[in-house]
Amino acid sequence: xxxxxxxxxxxxxxxxxxxxxxxxxxxxxxxxxxxxxxxxxxxxxxxxxxxxxxxxxxxxxxxxxxxxxxxxxxxxxxxxxxxxxxxxxxxxxxxxxxxxxxxxxxxxxxxxxxxxxxxxxxxxxxxxxxxxxxxxxxxxxxxxxxxxxxxxxxxxxxxxxxxxxxxxxxxxxxxxxxxxxxxxxxxxxxxxxxxxxxxxxxxxxxxxxxxxxxxxxxxxxxxxxxxxxxxxxxxxxxxxxxxxxxxxxxxxxxxxxxxxxxxxxxxxxxxxxxxxxxxxxxxxxxxxxxxxxxxxxxxxxxxxxxxxxxxxxxxxxxxxxxxxxxxxxxxxxxxxxxxxxxxxxxxxxxxxxxxxxxxxxxxxxxxx
Amino acid sequence: xxxxxxxxxxxxxxxxxxxxxxxxxxxxxxxxxxxxxxxxxxxxxxxxxxxxxxxxxxxxxxxxxxxxxxxxxxxxxxxxxxxxxxxxxxxxxxxxxxxxxxxxxxxxxxxxxxxxxxxxxxxxxxx
Numbered sequence: 001x002x003x004x005x006x007x008x009x010x011x012x013x014x015x016x017x018x019x020x021x022x023x024x025x026x027x028x029x030x031x032x033x034x035x036x037x038x039x040x041x042x043x044x045x046x047x048x049x050x051x052x053x054x055x056x057x058x059x060x061x062x063x064x065x066x067x068x069x070x071x072x073x074x075x076x077x078x079x080x081x082x083x084x085x086x087x088x089x090x091x092x093x094x095x096x097x098x099x100x101x102x103x104x105x106x107x108x109x110x111x112x113x114x115x116x117x118x119x120x121x122x123x124x125x126x127x128x129x130x131x132x133x134x135x136x137x138x139x140x141x142x143x144x145x146x147x148x149x150x151x152x153x154x155x156x157x158x159x160x161x162x163x164x165x166x167x168x169x170x171x172x173x174x175x176x177x178x179x180x181x182x183x184x185x186x187x188x189x190x191x192x193x194x195x196x197x198x199x200x201x202x203x204x205x206x207x208x209x210x211x212x213x214x215x216x217x218x219x220x221x222x223x224x225x226x227x228x229x230x231x232x233x234x235x236x237x238x239x240x241x242x243x244x245x246x247x248x249x250x251x252x253x254x255x256x257x258x259x260x261x262x263x264x265x266x267x268x269x270x271x272x273x274x275x276x277x278x279x280x281x282x283x284x285x286x287x288x289x290x291x292x293x294x295x296x297x298x299x300x301x302x303x304x305x306x307x308x309x310x311x312x313x314x315x316x317x318x319x320x321x322x323x324x325x326x327x328x329x330x331x332x333x334x335x336x337x338x339x340x341x342x343x344x345x346x347x348x349x350x351x352x353x354x355x356x357x358x359x360x361x362x363x364x365x366x367x368x
Numbered sequence: 369x370x371x372x373x374x375x376x377x378x379x380x381x382x383x384x385x386x387x388x389x390x391x392x393x394x395x396x397x398x399x400x401x402x403x404x405x406x407x408x409x410x411x412x413x414x415x416x417x418x419x420x421x422x423x424x425x426x427x428x429x430x431x432x433x434x435x436x437x438x439x440x441x442x443x444x445x446x447x448x449x450x451x452x453x454x455x456x457x458x459x460x461x462x463x464x465x466x467x468x469x470x471x472x473x474x475x476x477x478x479x480x481x482x483x484x485x486x487x488x489x490x491x492x493x494x495x
Contacts, residue, residue, distance in 0.1 A: 021402075021405075032405075032432070033405060036405070036406050036460075037405050037406050037430075037431040037432060038406045038431065231405065231431065231432055235431060297408070297409040298409060298411065298427075298429065299408065299409065299429050299434070301434060320431060321408045321431060323431070350427065
Protein backbone atom coordinates (compact mmCIF):
# COMPACT_ATOMS: atom_id res chain seq x y z
CA UNK A 1 0.00 0.00 0.00
CA UNK A 2 1.24 3.44 -0.90
CA UNK A 3 0.45 6.09 1.64
CA UNK A 4 0.39 9.55 0.14
CA UNK A 5 0.27 12.60 2.35
CA UNK A 6 -2.73 14.82 1.75
CA UNK A 7 -2.02 18.06 -0.05
CA UNK A 8 -2.68 21.21 1.90
CA UNK A 9 -3.75 24.65 0.78
CA UNK A 10 -1.74 27.58 2.20
CA UNK A 11 -4.63 28.12 4.63
CA UNK A 12 -4.69 24.67 6.26
CA UNK A 13 -3.25 25.93 9.56
CA UNK A 14 -5.77 28.80 9.64
CA UNK A 15 -8.67 26.38 9.21
CA UNK A 16 -7.40 24.21 12.04
CA UNK A 17 -7.04 27.23 14.31
CA UNK A 18 -10.67 28.13 13.54
CA UNK A 19 -11.71 24.69 14.74
CA UNK A 20 -12.67 23.38 11.31
CA UNK A 21 -13.38 19.72 10.85
CA UNK A 22 -10.86 18.68 8.20
CA UNK A 23 -11.38 15.85 5.72
CA UNK A 24 -9.71 14.25 2.74
CA UNK A 25 -11.33 15.77 -0.34
CA UNK A 26 -9.85 14.46 -3.60
CA UNK A 27 -6.49 14.09 -1.88
CA UNK A 28 -6.66 17.51 -0.24
CA UNK A 29 -6.83 18.25 3.48
CA UNK A 30 -9.86 20.56 3.44
CA UNK A 31 -12.34 22.10 5.91
CA UNK A 32 -15.74 20.41 5.58
CA UNK A 33 -17.30 22.70 8.18
CA UNK A 34 -16.31 25.11 10.91
CA UNK A 35 -19.40 24.94 13.11
CA UNK A 36 -22.55 23.89 11.31
CA UNK A 37 -23.40 23.08 7.69
CA UNK A 38 -26.80 24.68 8.12
CA UNK A 39 -25.48 27.87 9.69
CA UNK A 40 -22.82 28.25 6.99
CA UNK A 41 -25.34 27.57 4.21
CA UNK A 42 -27.74 30.20 5.59
CA UNK A 43 -24.96 32.72 6.11
CA UNK A 44 -24.30 32.58 2.36
CA UNK A 45 -28.01 32.81 1.48
CA UNK A 46 -28.70 35.69 3.86
CA UNK A 47 -25.39 37.48 4.50
CA UNK A 48 -21.95 36.45 3.29
CA UNK A 49 -19.62 33.46 3.57
CA UNK A 50 -15.92 32.90 2.83
CA UNK A 51 -14.58 29.66 1.36
CA UNK A 52 -11.04 28.48 0.76
CA UNK A 53 -11.07 26.80 -2.65
CA UNK A 54 -7.33 26.96 -3.21
CA UNK A 55 -7.32 23.26 -3.99
CA UNK A 56 -8.76 24.10 -7.41
CA UNK A 57 -6.39 24.10 -10.35
CA UNK A 58 -5.30 27.16 -12.33
CA UNK A 59 -3.70 26.91 -15.77
CA UNK A 60 -2.44 29.79 -17.89
CA UNK A 61 -2.62 29.49 -21.65
CA UNK A 62 -0.68 32.07 -23.67
CA UNK A 63 0.84 32.55 -27.11
CA UNK A 64 -0.55 33.48 -30.53
CA UNK A 65 -2.48 30.21 -30.79
CA UNK A 66 -3.92 30.38 -27.28
CA UNK A 67 -7.34 31.53 -28.44
CA UNK A 68 -7.67 28.84 -31.12
CA UNK A 69 -6.43 26.16 -28.74
CA UNK A 70 -8.84 27.02 -25.93
CA UNK A 71 -11.69 27.37 -28.43
CA UNK A 72 -10.91 23.86 -29.72
CA UNK A 73 -10.82 22.39 -26.19
CA UNK A 74 -14.09 23.80 -24.83
CA UNK A 75 -17.77 23.40 -25.68
CA UNK A 76 -18.76 27.01 -25.07
CA UNK A 77 -17.87 29.77 -27.54
CA UNK A 78 -14.72 31.62 -26.52
CA UNK A 79 -15.68 34.46 -28.86
CA UNK A 80 -18.35 35.40 -26.35
CA UNK A 81 -15.42 36.90 -24.44
CA UNK A 82 -15.22 39.82 -26.86
CA UNK A 83 -12.60 41.67 -24.85
CA UNK A 84 -10.22 40.98 -21.95
CA UNK A 85 -11.45 40.77 -18.35
CA UNK A 86 -14.44 38.56 -19.04
CA UNK A 87 -15.12 34.94 -18.09
CA UNK A 88 -17.37 32.07 -19.06
CA UNK A 89 -18.41 28.65 -17.75
CA UNK A 90 -17.72 25.67 -19.97
CA UNK A 91 -16.62 22.03 -20.20
CA UNK A 92 -13.83 20.00 -21.78
CA UNK A 93 -15.72 17.28 -23.67
CA UNK A 94 -14.07 14.05 -24.82
CA UNK A 95 -14.47 12.38 -28.24
CA UNK A 96 -17.25 10.15 -26.86
CA UNK A 97 -19.31 13.09 -25.66
CA UNK A 98 -18.43 12.57 -22.00
CA UNK A 99 -17.02 15.32 -19.82
CA UNK A 100 -13.33 15.57 -18.98
CA UNK A 101 -14.03 18.44 -16.59
CA UNK A 102 -16.05 21.60 -16.21
CA UNK A 103 -14.28 24.89 -15.72
CA UNK A 104 -14.28 28.66 -15.89
CA UNK A 105 -12.20 30.39 -18.57
CA UNK A 106 -11.04 33.95 -17.92
CA UNK A 107 -9.84 36.04 -20.81
CA UNK A 108 -7.11 38.32 -19.46
CA UNK A 109 -5.01 40.95 -21.21
CA UNK A 110 -2.36 38.56 -22.52
CA UNK A 111 -3.51 35.07 -21.71
CA UNK A 112 -6.37 32.80 -20.71
CA UNK A 113 -6.78 31.56 -17.15
CA UNK A 114 -8.49 28.20 -16.80
CA UNK A 115 -9.86 27.23 -13.36
CA UNK A 116 -10.49 23.50 -13.06
CA UNK A 117 -11.62 21.03 -10.43
CA UNK A 118 -8.98 19.86 -7.96
CA UNK A 119 -9.96 16.23 -8.45
CA UNK A 120 -9.30 16.51 -12.21
CA UNK A 121 -6.25 18.72 -12.24
CA UNK A 122 -3.80 16.08 -13.39
CA UNK A 123 -6.23 14.59 -15.91
CA UNK A 124 -6.98 18.04 -17.33
CA UNK A 125 -3.32 18.94 -17.58
CA UNK A 126 -2.61 15.72 -19.50
CA UNK A 127 -5.67 16.32 -21.67
CA UNK A 128 -4.47 19.79 -22.61
CA UNK A 129 -0.93 18.55 -23.27
CA UNK A 130 -2.24 15.76 -25.46
CA UNK A 131 -4.01 18.18 -27.78
CA UNK A 132 -1.51 21.05 -27.62
CA UNK A 133 0.73 19.49 -30.29
CA UNK A 134 -1.40 20.76 -33.17
CA UNK A 135 -0.92 24.34 -32.03
CA UNK A 136 2.49 25.91 -32.58
CA UNK A 137 2.65 29.16 -30.67
CA UNK A 138 1.32 27.99 -27.36
CA UNK A 139 2.49 28.06 -23.79
CA UNK A 140 0.78 26.20 -20.96
CA UNK A 141 1.62 26.86 -17.35
CA UNK A 142 0.20 25.26 -14.22
CA UNK A 143 0.14 27.98 -11.56
CA UNK A 144 -1.98 26.05 -9.04
CA UNK A 145 0.71 25.74 -6.38
CA UNK A 146 1.51 29.43 -6.20
CA UNK A 147 -2.13 30.53 -6.46
CA UNK A 148 -4.71 30.76 -3.68
CA UNK A 149 -8.42 31.07 -4.44
CA UNK A 150 -11.05 32.37 -2.01
CA UNK A 151 -14.76 32.42 -2.75
CA UNK A 152 -16.68 35.29 -1.16
CA UNK A 153 -20.37 34.56 -1.63
CA UNK A 154 -23.67 36.02 -0.51
CA UNK A 155 -25.81 39.17 -0.78
CA UNK A 156 -23.29 41.17 1.28
CA UNK A 157 -20.24 40.08 -0.75
CA UNK A 158 -20.27 43.11 -3.06
CA UNK A 159 -20.48 45.58 -0.21
CA UNK A 160 -17.74 43.80 1.72
CA UNK A 161 -15.26 43.58 -1.15
CA UNK A 162 -16.06 47.19 -2.08
CA UNK A 163 -15.13 48.21 1.49
CA UNK A 164 -11.88 46.25 1.27
CA UNK A 165 -10.69 47.64 -2.07
CA UNK A 166 -12.02 51.15 -1.39
CA UNK A 167 -14.11 51.27 -4.55
CA UNK A 168 -17.75 50.59 -5.43
CA UNK A 169 -17.84 47.24 -7.19
CA UNK A 170 -21.61 46.95 -7.44
CA UNK A 171 -21.61 47.89 -11.13
CA UNK A 172 -19.32 45.05 -12.19
CA UNK A 173 -21.12 42.70 -14.56
CA UNK A 174 -21.59 39.06 -13.74
CA UNK A 175 -18.60 37.04 -14.99
CA UNK A 176 -16.38 40.10 -15.27
CA UNK A 177 -12.76 39.93 -14.12
CA UNK A 178 -10.89 42.71 -12.27
CA UNK A 179 -7.67 43.50 -10.45
CA UNK A 180 -7.50 45.48 -7.22
CA UNK A 181 -5.51 45.75 -3.99
CA UNK A 182 -6.53 44.98 -0.42
CA UNK A 183 -4.06 46.44 2.11
CA UNK A 184 -1.32 46.23 -0.49
CA UNK A 185 -2.18 42.64 -1.44
CA UNK A 186 -2.70 42.23 -5.16
CA UNK A 187 -5.88 40.38 -5.93
CA UNK A 188 -7.79 39.55 -9.08
CA UNK A 189 -11.35 38.34 -9.06
CA UNK A 190 -14.28 37.23 -11.13
CA UNK A 191 -17.85 38.07 -10.24
CA UNK A 192 -18.55 34.37 -10.22
CA UNK A 193 -19.31 31.62 -7.79
CA UNK A 194 -20.76 28.22 -7.12
CA UNK A 195 -23.50 28.90 -4.61
CA UNK A 196 -26.36 30.56 -6.49
CA UNK A 197 -25.58 33.87 -4.80
CA UNK A 198 -23.87 37.03 -5.94
CA UNK A 199 -20.19 37.11 -5.09
CA UNK A 200 -16.60 36.79 -6.17
CA UNK A 201 -13.90 34.23 -6.63
CA UNK A 202 -10.70 35.95 -5.58
CA UNK A 203 -7.19 34.94 -6.65
CA UNK A 204 -4.04 35.96 -4.79
CA UNK A 205 -0.50 34.71 -4.35
CA UNK A 206 -0.39 31.70 -2.02
CA UNK A 207 1.89 33.65 0.36
CA UNK A 208 -0.68 36.44 0.72
CA UNK A 209 -3.67 34.21 1.32
CA UNK A 210 -3.56 34.07 5.12
CA UNK A 211 -3.42 37.85 5.40
CA UNK A 212 -6.23 38.25 2.87
CA UNK A 213 -8.40 35.57 4.53
CA UNK A 214 -8.06 37.28 7.92
CA UNK A 215 -8.65 40.72 6.45
CA UNK A 216 -11.87 39.57 4.76
CA UNK A 217 -13.16 37.87 7.91
CA UNK A 218 -12.38 40.97 10.00
CA UNK A 219 -13.99 43.32 7.48
CA UNK A 220 -16.98 41.03 7.15
CA UNK A 221 -17.74 40.81 10.84
CA UNK A 222 -20.26 43.65 10.66
CA UNK A 223 -22.07 41.85 7.84
CA UNK A 224 -22.27 38.59 9.77
CA UNK A 225 -19.65 36.75 7.71
CA UNK A 226 -18.99 33.06 8.39
CA UNK A 227 -16.08 30.95 7.20
CA UNK A 228 -17.70 28.14 5.24
CA UNK A 229 -16.56 24.62 4.49
CA UNK A 230 -16.96 22.28 1.57
CA UNK A 231 -20.09 20.85 3.20
CA UNK A 232 -21.98 24.11 2.76
CA UNK A 233 -20.43 24.62 -0.67
CA UNK A 234 -21.97 21.33 -1.74
CA UNK A 235 -25.45 21.98 -0.31
CA UNK A 236 -25.43 25.51 -1.76
CA UNK A 237 -24.44 24.44 -5.26
CA UNK A 238 -26.96 21.62 -5.21
CA UNK A 239 -29.85 23.82 -4.08
CA UNK A 240 -28.90 26.29 -6.84
CA UNK A 241 -29.07 23.45 -9.38
CA UNK A 242 -25.36 23.51 -10.25
CA UNK A 243 -23.81 20.21 -11.32
CA UNK A 244 -20.70 18.82 -9.63
CA UNK A 245 -18.08 16.83 -11.47
CA UNK A 246 -18.04 13.22 -10.27
CA UNK A 247 -21.78 13.43 -9.62
CA UNK A 248 -23.76 14.95 -12.50
CA UNK A 249 -20.79 15.05 -14.88
CA UNK A 250 -18.17 12.43 -15.56
CA UNK A 251 -16.15 10.88 -18.38
CA UNK A 252 -19.28 9.10 -19.64
CA UNK A 253 -21.79 11.90 -19.15
CA UNK A 254 -21.91 15.01 -21.29
CA UNK A 255 -23.11 18.57 -20.75
CA UNK A 256 -26.34 18.19 -22.73
CA UNK A 257 -27.45 15.25 -20.59
CA UNK A 258 -26.57 17.28 -17.49
CA UNK A 259 -28.87 20.11 -18.57
CA UNK A 260 -26.03 22.46 -19.50
CA UNK A 261 -27.13 22.95 -23.10
CA UNK A 262 -27.08 26.72 -22.61
CA UNK A 263 -23.29 26.52 -22.36
CA UNK A 264 -22.76 24.29 -25.41
CA UNK A 265 -22.31 26.12 -28.73
CA UNK A 266 -22.45 23.53 -31.47
CA UNK A 267 -22.42 26.13 -34.22
CA UNK A 268 -19.22 27.87 -33.16
CA UNK A 269 -16.97 25.59 -35.25
CA UNK A 270 -14.96 22.52 -34.47
CA UNK A 271 -14.18 21.44 -30.93
CA UNK A 272 -13.45 18.12 -29.31
CA UNK A 273 -16.64 16.13 -28.76
CA UNK A 274 -18.74 18.30 -31.05
CA UNK A 275 -19.84 15.46 -33.36
CA UNK A 276 -21.09 13.34 -30.48
CA UNK A 277 -22.93 16.22 -28.84
CA UNK A 278 -24.49 17.18 -32.18
CA UNK A 279 -25.66 13.60 -32.69
CA UNK A 280 -27.14 13.61 -29.17
CA UNK A 281 -28.93 16.87 -29.80
CA UNK A 282 -30.39 15.65 -33.08
CA UNK A 283 -31.01 12.02 -32.20
CA UNK A 284 -32.02 12.34 -28.57
CA UNK A 285 -30.18 12.17 -25.27
CA UNK A 286 -29.32 8.78 -23.76
CA UNK A 287 -30.37 10.08 -20.34
CA UNK A 288 -31.32 13.33 -18.71
CA UNK A 289 -30.51 14.99 -15.42
CA UNK A 290 -33.63 16.01 -13.49
CA UNK A 291 -34.30 17.99 -10.36
CA UNK A 292 -36.36 16.02 -7.85
CA UNK A 293 -38.24 17.14 -4.78
CA UNK A 294 -38.94 14.16 -2.57
CA UNK A 295 -41.62 13.80 0.08
CA UNK A 296 -41.09 13.06 3.77
CA UNK A 297 -37.94 13.76 5.72
CA UNK A 298 -35.59 10.95 4.72
CA UNK A 299 -32.92 12.31 2.39
CA UNK A 300 -32.09 11.02 -1.07
CA UNK A 301 -28.37 10.35 -1.48
CA UNK A 302 -25.95 9.64 -4.27
CA UNK A 303 -26.41 6.09 -5.58
CA UNK A 304 -30.02 5.62 -4.48
CA UNK A 305 -32.19 4.03 -7.15
CA UNK A 306 -35.01 5.87 -8.92
CA UNK A 307 -38.19 4.03 -9.94
CA UNK A 308 -41.16 4.68 -12.19
CA UNK A 309 -44.19 2.40 -11.98
CA UNK A 310 -42.19 -0.09 -9.95
CA UNK A 311 -39.40 -0.30 -12.50
CA UNK A 312 -35.86 0.93 -11.87
CA UNK A 313 -35.23 3.81 -14.27
CA UNK A 314 -32.30 5.75 -12.89
CA UNK A 315 -30.08 6.77 -10.06
CA UNK A 316 -29.57 9.75 -7.75
CA UNK A 317 -26.29 11.57 -8.38
CA UNK A 318 -26.52 14.16 -5.58
CA UNK A 319 -29.02 14.48 -2.78
CA UNK A 320 -29.48 16.42 0.41
CA UNK A 321 -31.83 18.50 2.38
CA UNK A 322 -32.52 21.78 0.61
CA UNK A 323 -31.44 23.81 3.61
CA UNK A 324 -32.91 27.11 2.45
CA UNK A 325 -35.94 25.79 0.56
CA UNK A 326 -36.78 23.36 3.36
CA UNK A 327 -37.37 20.00 1.68
CA UNK A 328 -35.31 17.04 0.41
CA UNK A 329 -33.81 17.56 -3.06
CA UNK A 330 -31.86 15.43 -5.51
CA UNK A 331 -30.33 15.38 -8.95
CA UNK A 332 -30.99 12.10 -10.75
CA UNK A 333 -30.48 10.66 -14.21
CA UNK A 334 -33.55 9.16 -15.88
CA UNK A 335 -34.63 8.39 -19.47
CA UNK A 336 -35.66 11.63 -21.25
CA UNK A 337 -39.31 10.52 -21.53
CA UNK A 338 -39.53 10.54 -17.71
CA UNK A 339 -37.80 13.89 -17.28
CA UNK A 340 -40.84 16.09 -17.79
CA UNK A 341 -41.62 18.63 -15.11
CA UNK A 342 -44.45 17.39 -12.90
CA UNK A 343 -43.68 13.74 -13.56
CA UNK A 344 -43.89 11.56 -10.46
CA UNK A 345 -41.10 9.10 -9.67
CA UNK A 346 -39.98 7.18 -6.60
CA UNK A 347 -36.64 7.03 -4.85
CA UNK A 348 -35.73 3.91 -2.90
CA UNK A 349 -34.52 5.20 0.44
CA UNK A 350 -33.37 2.23 2.49
CA UNK A 351 -36.45 -0.06 2.47
CA UNK A 352 -38.99 2.59 1.52
CA UNK A 353 -40.21 3.88 -1.81
CA UNK A 354 -40.44 7.64 -1.39
CA UNK A 355 -42.44 9.75 -3.84
CA UNK A 356 -40.36 12.31 -5.73
CA UNK A 357 -41.57 14.96 -8.19
CA UNK A 358 -39.66 16.29 -11.15
CA UNK A 359 -39.47 20.04 -10.61
CA UNK A 360 -38.11 23.01 -12.53
CA UNK A 361 -34.38 23.64 -12.22
CA UNK A 362 -33.13 25.09 -9.95
CA UNK A 363 -34.73 24.55 -6.57
CA UNK A 364 -33.37 27.86 -5.34
CA UNK A 365 -33.01 31.01 -7.37
CA UNK A 366 -32.01 34.27 -5.76
CA UNK A 367 -34.19 37.33 -6.22
CA UNK A 368 -32.51 39.79 -8.54
CA UNK B 369 -18.31 20.74 23.49
CA UNK B 370 -17.60 17.04 23.69
CA UNK B 371 -18.65 15.68 27.07
CA UNK B 372 -19.13 12.20 28.45
CA UNK B 373 -21.16 12.25 31.68
CA UNK B 374 -19.77 9.85 34.25
CA UNK B 375 -23.17 8.41 35.22
CA UNK B 376 -23.77 6.99 31.71
CA UNK B 377 -22.59 3.80 30.00
CA UNK B 378 -21.26 3.84 26.44
CA UNK B 379 -20.80 1.42 23.54
CA UNK B 380 -18.35 1.53 20.66
CA UNK B 381 -21.09 2.19 18.11
CA UNK B 382 -21.42 5.58 19.90
CA UNK B 383 -24.74 5.15 21.71
CA UNK B 384 -25.05 5.88 25.40
CA UNK B 385 -27.35 4.37 28.03
CA UNK B 386 -28.75 5.99 31.13
CA UNK B 387 -29.96 3.26 33.50
CA UNK B 388 -32.65 4.05 36.04
CA UNK B 389 -34.02 0.91 37.71
CA UNK B 390 -34.84 -1.45 34.85
CA UNK B 391 -35.35 1.40 32.37
CA UNK B 392 -32.63 2.46 29.93
CA UNK B 393 -32.64 5.80 28.10
CA UNK B 394 -30.68 5.60 24.86
CA UNK B 395 -29.18 8.27 22.61
CA UNK B 396 -25.97 9.03 20.77
CA UNK B 397 -22.85 10.55 22.29
CA UNK B 398 -21.63 14.10 21.75
CA UNK B 399 -18.70 12.63 19.83
CA UNK B 400 -21.10 10.97 17.39
CA UNK B 401 -23.26 14.08 17.07
CA UNK B 402 -20.20 16.17 16.33
CA UNK B 403 -19.02 13.71 13.69
CA UNK B 404 -22.41 13.69 11.99
CA UNK B 405 -22.87 17.44 11.91
CA UNK B 406 -26.34 18.95 11.72
CA UNK B 407 -28.88 16.20 12.29
CA UNK B 408 -31.86 16.49 9.94
CA UNK B 409 -33.89 13.35 10.60
CA UNK B 410 -34.08 10.56 13.18
CA UNK B 411 -36.04 7.45 12.28
CA UNK B 412 -37.13 5.73 15.49
CA UNK B 413 -38.94 2.46 16.22
CA UNK B 414 -42.46 2.20 17.64
CA UNK B 415 -43.36 1.74 21.28
CA UNK B 416 -43.80 -1.98 21.98
CA UNK B 417 -41.11 -3.16 19.57
CA UNK B 418 -38.38 -5.33 21.09
CA UNK B 419 -34.73 -5.39 20.09
CA UNK B 420 -31.78 -7.53 20.97
CA UNK B 421 -28.49 -6.12 22.13
CA UNK B 422 -26.54 -4.65 19.14
CA UNK B 423 -29.59 -4.85 16.90
CA UNK B 424 -30.36 -1.88 14.61
CA UNK B 425 -33.19 0.19 16.06
CA UNK B 426 -33.22 3.26 13.84
CA UNK B 427 -31.48 5.59 11.43
CA UNK B 428 -29.99 9.03 11.91
CA UNK B 429 -29.42 11.41 9.04
CA UNK B 430 -27.39 14.57 8.96
CA UNK B 431 -26.85 16.98 6.10
CA UNK B 432 -23.81 14.98 5.08
CA UNK B 433 -24.38 11.42 6.22
CA UNK B 434 -26.74 8.63 7.13
CA UNK B 435 -26.00 6.10 9.88
CA UNK B 436 -27.73 3.21 11.58
CA UNK B 437 -28.49 3.32 15.29
CA UNK B 438 -27.68 0.20 17.34
CA UNK B 439 -28.99 -1.04 20.65
CA UNK B 440 -26.46 -0.83 23.47
CA UNK B 441 -28.60 -3.43 25.31
CA UNK B 442 -31.69 -5.54 24.64
CA UNK B 443 -35.18 -4.51 25.63
CA UNK B 444 -38.69 -3.44 24.75
CA UNK B 445 -39.29 0.14 23.64
CA UNK B 446 -41.52 1.89 26.18
CA UNK B 447 -41.11 5.47 24.92
CA UNK B 448 -39.66 7.38 22.00
CA UNK B 449 -38.68 11.03 21.90
CA UNK B 450 -41.42 12.52 19.71
CA UNK B 451 -39.78 15.93 19.88
CA UNK B 452 -37.02 14.79 17.52
CA UNK B 453 -39.48 14.62 14.67
CA UNK B 454 -39.88 18.40 14.63
CA UNK B 455 -36.55 19.28 16.25
CA UNK B 456 -33.87 16.78 15.18
CA UNK B 457 -31.28 19.43 16.03
CA UNK B 458 -31.79 18.59 19.72
CA UNK B 459 -29.41 15.70 19.06
CA UNK B 460 -26.69 18.26 18.32
CA UNK B 461 -27.54 20.74 21.06
CA UNK B 462 -28.38 18.40 23.96
CA UNK B 463 -27.67 14.76 23.12
CA UNK B 464 -27.73 13.55 26.72
CA UNK B 465 -30.80 15.58 27.69
CA UNK B 466 -33.60 16.66 25.34
CA UNK B 467 -31.92 14.85 22.46
CA UNK B 468 -32.50 11.37 23.88
CA UNK B 469 -33.99 8.84 21.45
CA UNK B 470 -35.72 5.89 23.08
CA UNK B 471 -36.44 4.40 26.48
CA UNK B 472 -36.48 0.63 26.82
CA UNK B 473 -37.37 -1.85 29.52
CA UNK B 474 -34.13 -3.77 29.96
CA UNK B 475 -34.39 -7.46 29.14
CA UNK B 476 -31.07 -8.37 30.74
CA UNK B 477 -29.17 -5.88 32.83
CA UNK B 478 -26.03 -8.04 32.71
CA UNK B 479 -25.56 -7.10 29.06
CA UNK B 480 -24.45 -3.67 30.24
CA UNK B 481 -21.51 -5.11 32.13
CA UNK B 482 -19.59 -5.01 28.88
CA UNK B 483 -20.46 -1.37 28.14
CA UNK B 484 -17.75 1.25 28.58
CA UNK B 485 -17.39 3.78 31.35
CA UNK B 486 -17.15 7.46 30.43
CA UNK B 487 -13.38 7.37 30.78
CA UNK B 488 -13.01 4.21 28.72
CA UNK B 489 -15.25 5.60 25.97
CA UNK B 490 -13.37 8.87 25.90
CA UNK B 491 -10.13 6.96 25.52
CA UNK B 492 -11.74 4.93 22.71
CA UNK B 493 -12.81 7.98 20.70
CA UNK B 494 -9.59 9.96 21.00
CA UNK B 495 -7.59 7.03 19.59
